[in-house]
Amino acid sequence: MTKDLERDLGLWAVIAISMGAMIGSGIFILPGLAMAEAGPAVVLAFVIAAILVVPAALSIAELGTAMPEAGGDYVFIERGMGPAAGTIAGLGTWIMLMLKGALALVGGMIYVSALTAIPTFSVLDTVLEWSITLPGGLLVIRGTEILAVTLAVLLVLVNLVGVKQTGGLQTIMVIVMLGILSVFVAGSIVQVEAANFDGFFVEGSDGLLSATALVLVSYAGVTKVAAVAEEIENPGRNLPLGLLISLIVTTFLYVLLVFVLVGVVPGLDGSDAPMADAVDLLFGNLFLFAIVLAALLALVSTANAGILTASRYPLALSRDNLFLDKFEFIHPRFNTPMVAILTTGGIIVLVILIFDVEQIAKSAGAFQILVYILVCAALIAFRERDLEWYDPEFVTPGYPWIQLFGIVSGLFIITEMDRLPIVGAVGITIFGFAWYQFYAKERVEREGLAVGLARRETGKQYVRDTAEQLEASPADTYEVLIPLRRDVSREQEDALLHMAAPIVRRRGGRIRVVRFDEVPDQVPLDTAAESLSPADIQFERRTDELVQDLDVPVEVGEIVSHDTRHAVVNFAERTNVDLILARREATSRLGTLFGRDTDWIMDHAPCDVVFVQHEQSVDVKNVSIVTDRSPFNDPLKVELADAMANSLGARLRFVFAVPEDAPDELIETIEDYHAELDDLCTVPVESTIVRTDDEVGGLSTELETADIVMLSTMTHHRIPDLLVEQRSDRLAAVVEQPVLLVHSKQSRRGTFLRPIVERVLFD
Template structure:
């Protein structure tokens, strides 16, 4: 049995990942430092840098749709040009990401330091006028680095939703900044536009290249992208275009509103510009200028420390990937048994970042990161040419780079040219990483690997994967009833067995099969393919015990495992791909406070392409009576009756319909309910009883009536967070009040009610 990987990143997530990694140092740190190199022509440096990134971005998009594997640029280079170049790319990317993370972390501390320089009246908060010395800024950066290392070590989950929100907030803040300042642009500030000459522009270009490193960051999770043929190239194009335009626009404004002496060399240009323009603005006694400066500082710190934290996460994947491919020390493959994170890789990455923050200056960090970045981009363009020029049947990308091979050749030649225009330190660093990579491969890894560029093993693996997928699609038949049983990591063996035994009668009566899929959720710090490659004792036990159970059942059962960063997305996506008719899953009772923070079960009900049933409490061995609590729901009642009839028919059980009404309910209502139950009776193929419970306390009375039943079926709907915190759903209260196993049934056709739904339910049925 092999584990599959789950694709759950859409177009929005691709854009958010790329832009979230780019909107940081390029805007908040580098404009002032770069202007010291290029003067007012610094805007050209940002535009040229974006153009230099385009060939690599397009190449990444094509390679990502042809080989949607976790690992991104390193994997593409290693597979295309061979493990020796892959070693260079892996080490170079690792260093580049550590430098980028260090730049964001160090730069963010300058914005915190900026607060101490402001008079108290400007911020309207009691701060002392002081300035942290440079060692103090470095110490603050090291402190934050230690915090982020700890976060990544314990595997605190990062979500695409938070990333998306951060990007939107950044765009809003920066948009307001541009709108408020562009009217104050002074054309005189652009006098002497080319005074620093082409050398100054190229030097600034090398400095700001790191601003665009995030555009290809999403390639590291290419295997997790949904519909990569569309979302990867489109997401990369949108994120690069929007970010480049935003950079150019903001730099245009910064140069136009600030004197050269005020901008050049500043590590916090956005805050300085806001202070100079609005620092003394007071409206209605409110220091608007102070609020504006504070807003910019908060935005900068959030963006930069978020980039730094993500940098540790992303960078640590590269030594892990190199080690997994036998190109680096084996100890970097170590995964912590409790937190399931690559401990050695994270600690080493964090230590290097701390060293960089403690010893290097902002411009030095940025230039060295840019040098390593452009080196990797050169290799990416070369890898695409290698794949294109080999006649490989399996290489069939959904997206083809326009202008091949001229775009790639331009990327290679322009990259080599820009490296030659850098300072000696960056040139020697680029040459050094190439030499180090080759020597490391020859002396350490050459005798450990037996593959070459565009390896035959890769071709066979990809072709085999496609063959399995095509065969699976051919074997699926629309007339079969399929039940998907997702097994989470916290489900016990007994609970898993109970779910399968509960599904078996339905499948036996309806025909079809059961899919039992174990969903392993790993932290964002662990690449999916790394987690999928490891077969733990729990995986082996799951496979063995499921095989043993299947032998005792008279229905076909398929078993599989899926690794993902988000189990609920993985379950829904798998149900859609496999055309499941019903999801049967375990659900523990959730507190009302838990509902407030959002439940995975609600998300699954809302997004699942099929009916969903959640099981609470332990199943009884013998089932003689199945109780169905009816509520005349146009969707859930038919589904409950269908499932109850199928189970009772196979198990030789009977069905009992129960309906609760108020003590003062009119006789006409009782007659309507009796007629309704009679109609349900006619549809069933097993013995049926029915009863109407008249009560002023529905939960108490129904729980008493249900004591004789062996299995209870209730309707459920998605929870509304605040309303359900105030008025708990009747099905939740009833399920908690009884000891029998409960099936909470939700039809895919059920319409989600408004926020008044639980209140109306309480008024009508309590």
């Protein structure tokens, strides 16, 4: 058995990830610092910086469609230019991401301090006035730095335990932030004064270039999405399109906001929190609070994503034998790269304590430019060799002039920086090369381009074989997918197989048993997919044993993903699955408030879905169907139940509950309805109508003799279903037998009134 990697990031997810990584320091921190360098020409500095990013973005897009794998720029450079350049790129990107995370945390706490302008938050002054002086007076740690370090430690813990990041949360954050910033622009752009742009080039070309180098880190996130290229569906379209859209939109937003800041509020030069200062002056306390909230959302999210992404680089270097082996350690409980995360967090804390905001920003920009230069050079290396396997779906226009421009302009911008970032960029280049020569060179046996691909390509072929094996199926067969999580027991798997077998036996087809292994976002998918654990081998052997007595075809596989529900639905779409038969744990009503994976699957699955609760292997003699006059779910329940009863020699029973005072006309209608359903069956059917004012209690009593119970289920509406629980949920909770909750792909999701109407009819 091999493992496949799940691609579940669409175009909007790519845009949200890229923009979410960019919209942060570029808006909330750097404009004031850049104004001090370039004056009003800071507007032009953001445009030039965006242009300088384009060659690297286009190169990343091409390389990402040719090699859609985890690692992004590090992998591309290591493959194209060899492990020595890969070592420099990996270390440089790691440092750049840590600096960007530190910048976001420091900036976020500066915005917290801006709240002291609001009387309600004046107590913050006391906290921010705290300071710690280290022995000898070498270092004074201020209140904002203490808060930033505290938050950094919390984020490290969050990443260490593998708390999941969600594309939906990132999208919501981007939308909220764009909304707040749009209101700011709309309310202030009419107040722009042309006089504020007098002396546009007052600081000259040197100031403009210095500001460009400073704000270039604002666009660092545009290529971040390449690090998760293996998770992007249709990367040939979504990767380049997502990168370009996010770059264009973000550049327009940056230029518009900086134009407004320069034109409306003079005197922001050197401000660490320019948006807060501008809003406080123009709109007052209420909008100041909103801007601070938006800044914290953006900057904390950027810092958290920085820690998550940065920790992947020492892990990747270690796996490629270019760095210390201990960085490859995965925590056995949390399944996260513990050493890499702790080291990343520790360095971020040191950066916060030692450097100021401007130094951090300029240093991060220098390392980013260094990586951009190497990416452009790597693309040239790939293009200039005749490699049969190099077949990108997206080809960079203007080759090689675009890449040469990226290299030359990058080198030129670095020379225009201050001494600290130049020393840092040169230093990491020398250190990386020396590290490779004296530590890693004897540990690797590969060169650049196609020579060193054996280890990765073996792993990728190992994955591709699974995809081809699992997805190849005749179009006229009935496919039942049984998705399993890692913690499934032998008994639970056996019960699901024996429920699916009669259905496949009736329709002719196969069962696909796929274990969906969800790993934390902190772990690249290929890391989890390249090795078989004892649990993987045990699962394969156990499944082989379970299917021996089944007279239907069964295929077994495993898929690794960061989001199981997306992986299940995507696999069902790719393989034309007709029915998903999955376990469902009994959940509390509170779980509805936070959203259930089962609801998401029902909403998005391209096929019928059946969830099994209280699954267990039983001797089936009686299959009871609770009918509800659903035009889609009832026929599906009958079809599935009849197949089971026919195969197992069981009998069927239709059960319907009516109020105690139900008129005879209603009883006759139900009897006629059951007779119509009876015509669909090949086995004898019994019809039972239960008169009760306690629907759940009456039905549960009547169902005590059943071996399997079938119910309809619908997707939950969060607030209404939290207040009024679905009948199927209440009934499934009190029935002790195995319960099949059936959802037809043709059934429509009801309105928020559905659970209320159901309850009122009987209560």
